[in-house]
Amino acid sequence: MNAFFLTPEFLVVCLGIFLLMLDAFTTTNKHYLGWAAMIGLAVLLGYSFLTPAVVPEAMPRGFYLLDPTAIFFKRFILLATILTIALAMDFVPIYEKFIPSSRPGAGVGEFFTLPVFACAGMMWMVSAADFIMIFVSLELVTICFYILVASMRKNLGSLEAGVKYLILGALSTGFLVYGITWITGLTGHTSLAGITHVLPMLPVGYQVALMFGLGLVLVALGFKVAAVPFQFWVPDVYQGAPTPVTAFVSVASKAAGFVVLLRVIEPFLTVPALEAKILLVITIMAAGTMIYGNLAALPQVNLKRLLAYSSIAHAGYLLIGVASVQAENAGAAIAFYLAGYLFMTFLAFLVLIHVERATGGDDISDFNGLASRSPILAGGMLVAMLSLAGLPFTVGFLGKFLIFAAAMASYNYGLVILGLLTVACGFYYYFKVIRAMFWQSAPAEAAAIEVSLMTRILILLLSAAIFFFGIFPQPILEMLR
Amino acid sequence: MSPLLYLILLPLVGAALAILGLPARRVAIAAAAANFLLSVGLVFSFDFTATGYQFVSSCSVMPTLGIAFTLGADGLSLAMLVLSTVVTLAAVCVARPPKNHPAWFFASLLFISAGALGAFASVDAFFFYMFHELALVPTFLLIGIWGSGDRQTAAWKVTIYLAFGSFVLLIGLIGLWLAMPVGERSFDMRVIADQARQGALFLNDTSMALPFGWGTIHGVQVTYLLLFLGFGILVSLFPFHTWAPQAYASAPAPAAMLHAGVLKKFGLYGILRLITPVFPPEIASQFNTLLLVLLVGNLLYVGFVTIAQRKLDLMLGYSSVMHMGYIFLGLLAWNPIGLSGAALMLIAHGLSIAALFALCGELRERTGTLDLADLGGLAKPMPIFGLLFGFATMASIGLPGFANFAGELMIFFGAFSAGLPAKTGFNNFQITTVIALWGVVISAIYMLRAYRQIFMGPVAECWQNLADLTTVPRLCVIALIILLLIAGFYPQLLINTIAPALIRL
Numbered sequence: 001m002n003a004f005f006l007t008p009e010f011l012v013v014c015l016g017i018f019l020l021m022l023d024a025f026t027t028t029n030k031h032y033l034g035w036a037a038m039i040g041l042a043v044l045l046g047y048s049f050l051t052p053a054v055v056p057e058a059m060p061r062g063f064y065l066l067d068p069t070a071i072f073f074k075r076f077i078l079l080a081t082i083l084t085i086a087l088a089m090d091f092v093p094i095y096e097k098f099i100p101s102s103r104p105g106a107g108v109g110e111f112f113t114l115p116v117f118a119c120a121g122m123m124w125m126v127s128a129a130d131f132i133m134i135f136v137s138l139e140l141v142t143i144c145f146y147i148l149v150a151s152m153r154k155n156l157g158s159l160e161a162g163v164k165y166l167i168l169g170a171l172s173t174g175f176l177v178y179g180i181t182w183i184t185g186l187t188g189h190t191s192l193a194g195i196t197h198v199l200p201m202l203p204v205g206y207q208v209a210l211m212f213g214l215g216l217v218l219v220a221l222g223f224k225v226a227a228v229p230f231q232f233w234v235p236d237v238y239q240g241a242p243t244p245v246t247a248f249v250s251v252a253s254k255a256a257g258f259v260v261l262l263r264v265i266e267p268f269l270t271v272p273a274l275e276a277k278i279l280l281v282i283t284i285m286a287a288g289t290m291i292y293g294n295l296a297a298l299p300q301v302n303l304k305r306l307l308a309y310s311s312i313a314h315a316g317y318l319l320i321g322v323a324s325v326q327a328e329n330a331g332a333a334i335a336f337y338l339a340g341y342l343f344m345t346f347l348a349f350l351v352l353i354h355v356e357r358a359t360g361g362d363d364i365s366d367f368n369g370l371a372s373r374s375p376i377l378a379g380g381m382l383v384a385m386l387s388l389a390g391l392p393f394t395v396g397f398l399g400k401f402l403i404f405a406a407a408m409a410s411y412n413y414g415l416v417i418l419g420l421l422t423v424a425c426g427f428y429y430y431f432k433v434i435r436a437m438f439w440q441s442a443p444a445e446a447a448a449i450e451v452s453l454m455t456r457i458l459i460l461l462l463s464a465a466i467f468f469f470g471i472f473p474q475p476i477l478e479m480l481r
Numbered sequence: 482m483s484p485l486l487y488l489i490l491l492p493l494v495g496a497a498l499a500i501l502g503l504p505a506r507r508v509a510i511a512a513a514a515a516n517f518l519l520s521v522g523l524v525f526s527f528d529f530t531a532t533g534y535q536f537v538s539s540c541s542v543m544p545t546l547g548i549a550f551t552l553g554a555d556g557l558s559l560a561m562l563v564l565s566t567v568v569t570l571a572a573v574c575v576a577r578p579p580k581n582h583p584a585w586f587f588a589s590l591l592f593i594s595a596g597a598l599g600a601f602a603s604v605d606a607f608f609f610y611m612f613h614e615l616a617l618v619p620t621f622l623l624i625g626i627w628g629s630g631d632r633q634t635a636a637w638k639v640t641i642y643l644a645f646g647s648f649v650l651l652i653g654l655i656g657l658w659l660a661m662p663v664g665e666r667s668f669d670m671r672v673i674a675d676q677a678r679q680g681a682l683f684l685n686d687t688s689m690a691l692p693f694g695w696g697t698i699h700g701v702q703v704t705y706l707l708l709f710l711g712f713g714i715l716v717s718l719f720p721f722h723t724w725a726p727q728a729y730a731s732a733p734a735p736a737a738m739l740h741a742g743v744l745k746k747f748g749l750y751g752i753l754r755l756i757t758p759v760f761p762p763e764i765a766s767q768f769n770t771l772l773l774v775l776l777v778g779n780l781l782y783v784g785f786v787t788i789a790q791r792k793l794d795l796m797l798g799y800s801s802v803m804h805m806g807y808i809f810l811g812l813l814a815w816n817p818i819g820l821s822g823a824a825l826m827l828i829a830h831g832l833s834i835a836a837l838f839a840l841c842g843e844l845r846e847r848t849g850t851l852d853l854a855d856l857g858g859l860a861k862p863m864p865i866f867g868l869l870f871g872f873a874t875m876a877s878i879g880l881p882g883f884a885n886f887a888g889e890l891m892i893f894f895g896a897f898s899a900g901l902p903a904k905t906g907f908n909n910f911q912i913t914t915v916i917a918l919w920g921v922v923i924s925a926i927y928m929l930r931a932y933r934q935i936f937m938g939p940v941a942e943c944w945q946n947l948a949d950l951t952t953v954p955r956l957c958v959i960a961l962i963i964l965l966l967i968a969g970f971y972p973q974l975l976i977n978t979i980a981p982a983l984i985r986l
Contacts, residue, residue, distance in 0.1 A: 329545075371582075386618065389644075392611035405546075405655045411687070416652055424645040431621060431640060438585075439625045439633075471550075472542055 008044055008074055009123045015040040016116040023109030030108040034089040037112050038082050041119070045078040062191035065129040065263075072335060072479050073126040073259050076342065080252040081119040083346045085112055086458060087244035090353050095242055098152035111151060115248060118144035122256040130191040131180045134260055138176070138224075141256065142169050145249060149241040161240025168233045172223035179216025186210055196267035207273060214268055218281065221264065224257030226250075226315045228288035235296075238308030243356065246304065247349035250311045255338045258318055262325065262334070269325070283323045287418055290316030294422040297429045303352060304362045306429060307345070310388060313426065314341055320419060321403045324410040332480045333402035339476050340387065340395030340469065347462040348384040350455065351377050358449045364433055369442025374449040378437045380459040387466045389430040390423055394470040483538035484523060485552040485602040488562065489612075491516045492569070492595040496588035506578050509587035513570040513594070520566040527559055532981050534558075534604055534671065547658075547667030551604040557824060557982035560975060561601040561750055564828050567964065568742040568835045569594040571957040572735035575839045577846065579627045579733075586627055589619035590735055597743045606654055606755060607668040613715075613747045614647055620728075620740060628731040629845070630794075635724075635731035642724040643715060650711025650751075656704035657759070660686070670754055677759040705760050706768065709752070716748035717802045718809065719778030726798030734842020737794075741801045742835035746827050749805075752812050753824060753983065762815055769900070772813055773913045779806030781916065784923035788930075793841055793851040796931055800877065800924060801834050810917055811892035814910065817983065819895020824979045825972060826888030829965060833876040833885055836961040840870050843954055844935075847947050853931060858940025862947040865955060867936040872962045874928045876969075879921055884968035884975075891972075893918065 150162020293313030495512025534553030599612030811823030
């Protein structure tokens, strides 16, 4: 049998089609779909550890890459999708309020199925070694997200988010295609390996045009990873989208975006004349992203919006890693940071969903007195906030440590100083949530919040992962080698 | 495993049990008492003739970066560990269970204690750093939920200041780590000191041009400054001290005891571990003038601010900031007698400020006000309270007989002989020492005046029937004062334990 049919992406697509068919035959309880999706993805995740990774022969050469980074991020994206669907199952009661209900459970099936297709797209993205492949997989992901973001049809916020995401997403796609055209026109190649090969032989006069093309590609990728100045869509889309989708966009889409960003700039960094310019551009983006994300997060009163700005801030720290990519450990630092970001973000959004269900709102003031209403939710949120702020013994701290170490090793002192100042800002707005949960008292009529066993287990697992990898990062670092 | 691990785990287990619903106060006292006994056991099984770390156990965590969870204790860390367990025991004993969430209250106290113990028991600089931060959240909660006065501002300020200071410190640590030769990089303090002794650090040091034509600066200088300022912020070095008085004034008494008495010593201990044994004196001396000016700020500026205070809790907070000036002076002197004096002063100050904050908290419980103008003549209804407060006051001023006196004296001797001799007149260190001597007078002024206003004079009608100290707090304060007296009359006991750790460096 051709090995192509055994690539995990192909199996994920098969799973998605199977779920679509299953959806047509289940009319009442759509929860089975969620379980089926999670179990299917979990099996694939386990399968990825059992089989040796081989590049299928059917793939054209230089099209598809299977290095440790790609394998790591495929697992990362599978895990993120499983968690998204787990969150989606808890979110269904809110979701159903906002879709026209001609029959019970309408629209819920898509809510479980589309993330699976997006997952396949992102898994291709992290393996893509060719601009055509990058473009196609990126579009697969983005189109799934257009639908997911706007899927709460009766919610104005969701619709607004969908329109904004669609228009700006389409614009960034335009930039990407145009940039690819320039690069391909100048080098005669679409594959990154081919470009690497040709670049040193190009006349010096081409460099301005190359930088222009690459600049356009960076615009599109900046949009994906939410880097300043392409971050305008983030707060509105994050706030309006259904919460599990917000988590999915902020974690998986960002991670895939960073992998592509690293892959795309790699060939150009081999040319000394271009290297300094590219790194300067990324340094400026990193500085702007850190400053904007952290300062804009300070006055937020809505937690989802706060997390949106914090997601921009984290993109800034990750960009420090990209700007220091010539240092030995920078790649591992970025991957580790993203892995930590996965655990803490999903934990925060999981608690947020349950608070949303209990109080009907997602403002920070809705968290008042959560410690006495539900200790487990408050405890989970505490861990997530501490890790996002970067307190030791959490994975968030270790991620920042590795990033700063890489930046110091490549003499990016300016970014380090800026990082220090903005981290201190971060403590203020993350601790605002802690203050609401522990200092403030709950409203008088508030009852205790009941949390299902599965949610409890999930909170404990995510918290345990945050602490475990915060003390023993070696398993993750080993995978990257 | 090393017995030190149990020293860290016991308070954590106690905290977990308290949160899970066991009677919080009893669990906390039991955990603190067990920990105290364990630390006493460690003292007896410690080999005082040997040099280097004992009870060492190690577990590799990030071999690629040379990070390992290594525990161990030498004379200096042993003294700090005993200080921590003593102050913890005193703090949980004098703590009164608050009305709301008593379990979280005691758990937070135990968390701070575990953080401090972990930091002092760590041989690995990375874990040394991480354990210190364990105390950040409990401090935030303790001040924010159960504090008094302007608790919200105080809690935010202490949290953000300490978080920022720690990250400055972290960058300094990374700089130190990058200064090692590739392949031999490690966070183990023994390795760092070894490499420093062999001159292997900063071999490939690069220099950078400063903006505005201020010349160039070397990596080693940047690292030194980052580490010193990082530790300095955590220890309330002038002008980064403003978080401390407010936080201590607003914190509940046991939290102030633990924080001012134990946790703040982390920064000074860190300087003794990661700066004095590592950096060549030539590098340090380039910044001596700057740092001496800052510590004079601690002694004189903060001293005068302390005199101006009208409330006991703020006054004690500022006095604790001021006394850090002496310790910095001893550290900068960089000679054995100054360093030993600084180390002795660490412990003496920890014990005396803990006693003072314990009494201050008791006073707040009784009178509801700490305004010096409202109080007066309290020695009449509470004679024992007055006597013990008097002892603690004398210790804090540094009267002969208390360990504070021995520490200050050694620091002055060390500082006066430090630095290069000046061509004419006094050198910077000698000038600073002369100024620092006046610090003793300043502390005598504010402490004695506070004592007079609280305990002397006619007693107001409303304070006639105040109850004296109950047995448990009385015993706690007496124990702290006895320890101060022992170390004051026979400082050699402590010096003999601590000095090998410093001299070896």
